[in-house]
Amino acid sequence: MAHDLPVRELANRYLRLAQERPDADALIFQRAPFEGIRLSWADIADRSEKLLAHFVLAGMAPGARCAVTLVDHPDTVPALLALWRLDATAVLIDAAWGNRLRDNVLRHSGADFGLELLPEFRVVRIGSSEGFPHALPDGTAMLGYTSGSTGDPKGIPFTHSKLALTMHASAAAGAALRGGEPSRIACSARLSGSGTLNMHYVWAAFTDAAVVVLPELDLRSGRDYWSRIDEFAVDQTYLVPSLVEIVNHVARPRVAGGAAPLCLTGSAPLPARTQQRFTQKFGLPLVNCYGISEAMCAIFFGHRDRDGSATNDVGVPWLLQARLVDSAGVVVAGAGEGELQLAGPTLLDHYYGNPAATAAAFDGRWFRTGDVMRRETDGVYRIAGRSKDVVMKGGFAVYLNEVEEAALAIPDVLEAGAVGLSLLDGEDIGLLVRLDESSAVGTADVLESIRRDLGRQRAPRRVIAIADPLPRTGQNKLDRRAVTALWETEAALASVSK
Incomplete structure (x- = not known):
């Protein structure tokens, strides 16, 4: 055969x-x-x-x-x-x-x-x-x-060959983080694409671990998240930031003395306050990873302080080389900020059937990620934002994710999606939020809180509340195009109803 x-x-x-x-x-x-x-x-x-x-x-x-x-x-x-x-x-x-x-x-x-x-x-x-x-x-x-x-x-x-090499490196990084290989990896996300597949099922095969397929995380199933983790002796989890928010909002506390799993996150920027709330509420470090599909899987596997606590930094790259290039096209030496570019053996050689996209994505051997990072003096990297998800508001560069982070710091905000607005007098920001149904918080409260947090110059022009979950891609990232379309619909409806 x-x-x-x-x-x-x-x-x-x-x-x-x-x-x-x-x-x-x-x-x-x-x-x-x-x-x-x-x-x-x-x-x-x-x-x-x-x-x-x-x-x-x-x-x-x-x-x-x-x-x-x-x-x-x-x-x-x-x-x-x-x-x-x-x-x-x-x-x-x-x-x-x-x-x-x-x-x-x-x-x-x-x-x-x-x-x-x-x-x-x-x-x-x-x-x-x-x-x-x-x-x-x-x-x-x-x-x-x-x-x-x-x-x-x-x-x-x-x-x-590329995926196997990536998985060997990922397994080594995970073992370094937790002091050994996992025996059971929990999957709480819907199987939608290569991200969920590789971070759970393929990773498990390269660590000899079993995958425990738990109920898909939502506001109902999230209440019993930790009891299921304990019941099935899970020692490694991976939750994208939107799922971390669900756990933060609804999960019952962990049982004292239970085994501590290695908790990883990635796929989208992790708000620092989301990370801090997770650690304070559940007593576990939440390690902030970074990866792109074009490099097969995760590349950075987080950073910890000397006391073992996880920082918001993504750490240093495993296996691949990294560099930062500023807006003028100059390679950043030492500490600084710029677009992250990658090179190495696990990067794709080209996009399938799309030479124009391939040409636009590569600068020689370096792949342009489109993500802006900051590198500190010790060589550790931190995500600043997405280069195309930035709005120039009154001379200030405001990343959409920093506005979303400020909104998500409000306990009654379940989801937040910021959009760039093109106005006659320049650019501004709109914000969609999904609020806890039992909350008395309104959009005016959200706007005022963000203004106190970020300052009026970096705050959105307008906040609109929505009832349904925000549109997301298969890997639980905000679908920016669909969020923008939803904003246009909701803003038009709000204007008519006035």
């Missing part, structure tokens, strides 16, 4: 675990509707063998590109392993994408098969067999797409 094919790095990792630790837990489901299901490493390998046979019967061959609609399902990891054993590429599809974005990704990727696990297992042919529109690097395990792909598709080839 596929036994004469090369065994690529990711597939080899899973198959070796199936041989060396066949009966050890690999997946423990506590998320509906699969609560109570456990898979060992041998179970995953055996199931992948059956799915591989199914793929071949459906007409799939080595080199195929199969669009996989990602869902939290016991067959997800075995299906990916089956594709890797076939030397095929999984095109990652977020189940929450709209039809337009999904169809655009399918067309751009050249996917010739599609796999859906819900409501039932289904493999279909969706493309022609006349060849693919663009070539992929040899050994591409997955093809993921960044948000905003509708107008300018940025496909990221995750090759077996």
